[in-house]
Amino acid sequence: MYELKTKENDASVIEFIEKVDNPKKKEDAYKLLDIFIETSGYPAKMWGPSIIGFGSYHYKYATGHEGDAPLVGFSPRKAKISLYFATGDTKRQELLEKFGKHTSGKACVYINKIADIDVEVLKDLITQSIKFLQETYPSE
Template sequence: MYELKTKETENSVLEFIENVDNPKKREDAYRLLDIFTETSGFPAKMWGPSIIGFGSYHYKYASGHEGDAPLVGFSPRKGKTSLYFAPGDEAREALLQKLGKHTSGKACVYINKVADIDVDVLGEMIAQSIAFLRETYPDNR
């Protein structure tokens, strides 16, 4: 049976951020920590070794695959900082158009630095993602 690699851990979020090598990335991580905590209303938790997640939901696909994941989150990677949201829908795509300088994948949005984006739009994306996931997976905690 497949075992999820990215699980909630008891590791310290602040310790993880303090170990980010690049001082600018570390500063951005603290800024994102404040934005995600305030907007989501959830405390930050480490998911796996490098994702800072907020809230959680349980998903189950038609294939039978199921697991838990953070509602939203971020990771200050060496290259770009990854922001984790629900996969794209029209509302997300509209917000991405206003976010600022970024690239994106199915569920991830990649930024170089917080100064490149509109933090108000980031807040809207966090709220939109949480609402979308709660509607999609209503049997959650």
């Protein structure tokens, strides 16, 4: 059976942020922490060793694979800051067009620093992602 590595745990979010080497990235991580808590309404929790997640949902795919994941989150990685939003949401792309300087992969949106993005659009992305996931995977 496949074992998920990215599980919610009791590690300290603040201790994790304090270990970020780059002072500017650390400052941005604290700003993101405030934005995500305020916008999502959920407390910050560590998911795996390096993702700060907010809220959670349980998913189950047609293949039978299921698990839990944060509704939204971020990780101040060495190269860039990774932001985690719902991937299947059609409004995500519209919002990203107004977001500012970023790149995106399948599941992540990458930014260099908060100064490169529109924080109001970030808040919209957080809100929209949570709404989409809660409608797609309603809690039982």
